[in-house]
Amino acid sequence: xxxxxxxxxxxxxxxxxxxxxxxxxxxxxxxxxxxxxxxxxxxxxxxxxxxxxxxxxxxxxxxxxxxxxxxxxxxxxxxxxxxxxxxxxxxxxxxxxxxxxxxxxxxxxxxxxxxxxxxxxxxxxxxxxxxxxxxxxxxxxxxxxxxxxxxxxxxxxxxxxxxxxxxxxxxxxxxxxxxxxxxxxxxxxxxxxxxxxxxxxxxxxxxxxxxxx
Numbered sequence: 001x002x003x004x005x006x007x008x009x010x011x012x013x014x015x016x017x018x019x020x021x022x023x024x025x026x027x028x029x030x031x032x033x034x035x036x037x038x039x040x041x042x043x044x045x046x047x048x049x050x051x052x053x054x055x056x057x058x059x060x061x062x063x064x065x066x067x068x069x070x071x072x073x074x075x076x077x078x079x080x081x082x083x084x085x086x087x088x089x090x091x092x093x094x095x096x097x098x099x100x101x102x103x104x105x106x107x108x109x110x111x112x113x114x115x116x117x118x119x120x121x122x123x124x125x126x127x128x129x130x131x132x133x134x135x136x137x138x139x140x141x142x143x144x145x146x147x148x149x150x151x152x153x154x155x156x157x158x159x160x161x162x163x164x165x166x167x168x169x170x171x172x173x174x175x176x177x178x179x180x181x182x183x184x185x186x187x188x189x190x191x192x193x194x195x196x197x198x199x200x201x202x203x204x205x206x207x208x209x210x211x212x213x
Contacts, residue, residue: 031057035090039080042088042172043068046118073181089175096174100140102162104128104173107144109166110152112209119207120165122180124173126211129184136184180204183211 036055043049048071049064062078069076072087080088096104104124112123130136130143137143144150152158180186186209187197200212 029058029062036061038090039065039088042090072177072179086176087178089172089177096140101167101170101174103140103144105162105166105170106158107150107152108169108173109162110157110160111150112166112169112207113157113160113163115207115209117165117169118179119209120169121172121177122183122206122209122211123186124170125178125180126183126186128173129178129180129182133184179206180211183213185213186211 032055034055036057037053039057040049040051040053040055040061043061043064044051044053046068048067049061051058051060051064065080065084066076066078068074068088069078069084074084074087104127107127108120108124112120115123127140127143131138131140137146145153150158181203183203185197185200187194188208189198189210190208192198197212202210202212204211
C-alpha cells in the first residue's frame with residue numbers, strides 16, 4: 001500500500017471515529033451542547049421533559065428521551081441516535097420546497113386546529129405517509145387535493161388563517177416525526193359517519209383523532 005492510500009485510509013477511519021463519538025456522546029450523562037438544548041426544547045414542548053433547558057444531558061433528559069422513544073415506536077434505550085434524532089426532527093429529512101411546507105401547514109391547521117400538538121404533527125405525518133403509499137398520489141399537493149380526501153377543502157376550514165402551531169407541526173412532520181406509527185387514515189370517532197373508515201385497523205389515538213392503517 002502506497003503512502004497516498006495509507007493517508008486516505010487514516011482520514012476515512014478518523015471520520016468514522018468522529019461520527020461515532022458525535023452520536024454516542026448524546027447518550028452520555030453530563031454531555032452538553034446546542035444539540036442537547038434542541039432535544040430538551042422539543043421534548044419539553046411535547047410534554048416529555050419538565051426540567052431546565054440547560055443543554056446538559058442529565059438523567060431527566062435521558063428519561064424524557066426514553067418516554068419519547070416508547071411513544072414513537074423506537075428502541076427505548078435513552079440513546080439519541082440517528083433514528084431518534086430524525087423522530088425529534090433535528091436531523092434532516094426528505095427535501096421539500098416552501099410551497100410544500102405552506103400547504104402542509106395549511107392542511108394541518110384546517111384538519112387539526114385545537115388538537116394537542118402531537119395530534120397536529122400526526123395529521124401532517126398521515127399526509128406524508130400517503131405520499132409513500134401506492135394507493136395515493138406521490139406528491140404532497142396530489143394527496144391534499146385528492147378528490148374527497150379532506151373535508152376541510154369543502155367546508156371552508158382550509159382557507160382560514162394558518163395557526164402558528166401548524167407551521168411548527170409541519171416542520172416536525174417534514175423532518176420525520178411520526179407519532180402515528182405509519183398511519184394513512186384518521187378520523188374523529190364522535191363525528192365520523194363513514195362506516196368504512198371506522199372499520200380500519202387502529203394504530204393509536206392522539207387527542208380527538210383515531211389513526212389507522
